[in-house]
Amino acid sequence: MSALAVTEPAGRLESVSTGSALELRGITKMFGALAAIADVTMTVQSGERRAVLGSNGAGKTTLFNCVTGDFLPTSGTIRLFGEDVTTFPAHERVRRGLRRTYQISLLFGGLTVADNVYLACRGVSRGRFSLLRPRRGDPLLHRAEELIDAVNLSESAGTLVAELSYGQQRQLEIALALAGAPRLILFDEPAAGLSPTERAELIRILTSLPGHIGYVIIEHDMDVALRVAESVTMMHNGRVFKEGTPEEIENDPEVQALYLGGGHG
Numbered sequence: 465m466s467a468l469a470v471t472e473p474a475g476r477l478e479s480v481s482t483g484s485a486l487e488l489r490g491i492t493k494m495f496g497a498l499a500a501i502a503d504v505t506m507t508v509q510s511g512e513r514r515a516v517l518g519s520n521g522a523g524k525t526t527l528f529n530c531v532t533g534d535f536l537p538t539s540g541t542i543r544l545f546g547e548d549v550t551t552f553p554a555h556e557r558v559r560r561g562l563r564r565t566y567q568i569s570l571l572f573g574g575l576t577v578a579d580n581v582y583l584a585c586r587g588v589s590r591g592r593f594s595l596l597r598p599r600r601g602d603p604l605l606h607r608a609e610e611l612i613d614a615v616n617l618s619e620s621a622g623t624l625v626a627e628l629s630y631g632q633q634r635q636l637e638i639a640l641a642l643a644g645a646p647r648l649i650l651f652d653e654p655a656a657g658l659s660p661t662e663r664a665e666l667i668r669i670l671t672s673l674p675g676h677i678g679y680v681i682i683e684h685d686m687d688v689a690l691r692v693a694e695s696v697t698m699m700h701n702g703r704v705f706k707e708g709t710p711e712e713i714e715n716d717p718e719v720q721a722l723y724l725g726g727g728h729g
């Protein structure tokens with residue numbers, strides 16, 4: 465695969481972290497009388513890889529929407545790399561290194577893999593309003609190639625997105641999230657709908673991202689979540705229910721009861 469560094473689980477975070485990437489303090493989001501999330505407090509260190517687990521309706525997507533700026537929280541504060549961004553629009557958070565993937569694909573099906581990634585690189589760089597075609601030697605072309613390699617799609621660089629397998633499209637979405645200089649990526653159920661082989665590939669891609677890039681991943685597939693995360697936040701009914709290492713969460717009797725008791729969607 466690519467020249468990007470492979471992560472070293474033991475002591476990895478200590479070597480890459482430079483403070484907090486994301487600090488949520490008492491985040492509540494009301495929809496009418498319903499608290500989709502209530503008093504959520506959580507800190508993600510820079511470079512940290514965290515899974516957010518929880519049954520359907522636990523509040524995971526609402527939490528992401530508050531972090532990205534798609535929703536304004538009803539109360540609470542959000543700090544991104546130390547800066548209070550609670551009321552910042554989404555694009556200001558992107559400028560600070562936040563990225564997100566969605567459950568629903570947002571790709572351009574009529575363009576090739578290479579064009580999609582190049583456009584994403586252009587979109588976050590200076591001169592993005594130029595309509596000139598890329599010239600040979602354009603550094604963004606080189607960067608796009610690196611990103612395509614990082615998600616193991618080099619052999620499909622010239623393929624139209626509409627002709628990719630579903631799993632390859634999800635890999636491409638990760639490449640798009642890597643455009644620019646992301647420091648924290650929110651992955652919204654990246655393993656949904658993937659075959660076992662595609663899931664193994666996803667795990668490989670996520671665990672091979674450069675060490676300084678942290679992520680928060682919402683994932684229903686516990687096997688994927690616990691393998692790609694160093695820390696886990698378990699949500700239930702809009703609240704933080706448990707926090708711990710993947711091992712602690714996996715072996716926690718209350719978590720097991722919640723999941724095995726049918727609370728897990």
Ligand SMILES: Nc1ncnc2c1ncn2[C@@H]1O[C@H](COP(=O)(O)OP(=O)(O)OP(=O)(O)O)[C@@H](O)[C@H]1O
Nearest residue numbers: 495499500518519520521522523524525526527729
């Ligand atoms: N825009 C909205 N308007 C009203 N209620 C909403 C809205 N978005 C979410 N909710 C409600 O907030 C609660 C939390 O939903 P959310 O989608 O955040 O949960 P989730 O953990 O992401 O679930 P899933 O795993 O099914 O995606 C649910 O009761 C949901 O119906």
